[in-house]
Amino acid sequence: MANMKPVNSLINGRFAFFQEFLKHPLQVGSIIPSSRFLERRILEAAAITSAKTIVELGSGTGGTTRAILRAMPQHAKLLSIEINSHFHSLVSSIEDDRLIAHLGNACGLKEIISKYGLGAPEAVISGIPFSTMNHSEGSQVIEAISSLLAPNGRFVAYQVSKRVASLCRPFLGSEQIMVELLNIPPMRVYKWEKSST
Structure with a gap:
């Protein structure tokens, strides 16, 4: 029970998320944070x-x-990249030596990974809304993910829109897709696995 978040913390997090959605609707993919089921x-x-x-x-x-x-x-490392400075400050306050919180744009993924001297990721998880990015930027992010992933590495994107699938197919092939209904809004979870050859 000690690990459960206080109710005030959950409410504050949801309120902050909603506020930032209203301020930056093209950067924030949803009106509230992900559910535990998602x-x-x-x-x-x-x-x-x-x-x-x-x-x-x-x-x-x-x-x-x-x-x-x-x-x-x-022993693992988590590099968390966030473009929104308010969200970045919230993530930066998490006390865990395994976390690297970076304020920046996912378009600079190759340079950011190099900056921290990290190896090829076995997993890339994305909640950024590809539906609001222009095609060039979206393709740039996906190309970087595809080239950086370790062999058999997984790219998982949780999205409301289907757009990420068409952006990914030229780089990572066909997707696996699941839908999580116990989330507001219901969310598509896309998965690609990089070939080991």
């Missing part, structure tokens, strides 16, 4: 428990970030 589905799809290097694109208020940290191995 978080569980994302972690299973990304096989977090066996990953050494994990990248999260779009950490929001840090709910999924905390879920990743709880599930990942003790």
Whole structure:
């Protein structure tokens, strides 16, 4: 019971998320943070428990970030990239030596990974709304993910829109798709696995 978040903390996180959605609707993919059911589905799809290097694109208020940290191995590293400065400050306050919180744009993914001297990620998880990005930026992010992923690495994107699938197919092939209904709004969870050859 000690690990449960206080009710005030949950309410404050949801309120902050909604406020930032109103201020930056093109950057924030939903009006409230992910449900625990969606978080569980994302972690299973990304096989977090066996990953050494994990990248999260779009950490929001840090709910999924905390879920990743709880599930990942003790020796693993999590690079969390957030473009919104308010969300970044919330994630930066998480006390865990395995977390690297970076304020920046996912378009700079290759440079950001290089900056922190990280190896090829076994898992990349994205909550950034590809539906609001222009095609060039979206393709740039997906190309970077595809080239950086370790062999057999997983890319998992949780999205309201189907747009990420058409962006990914030229780089990562066909997707697996699941739908999590126990989330507001219901969310599609897409998964790609990079070929080992």
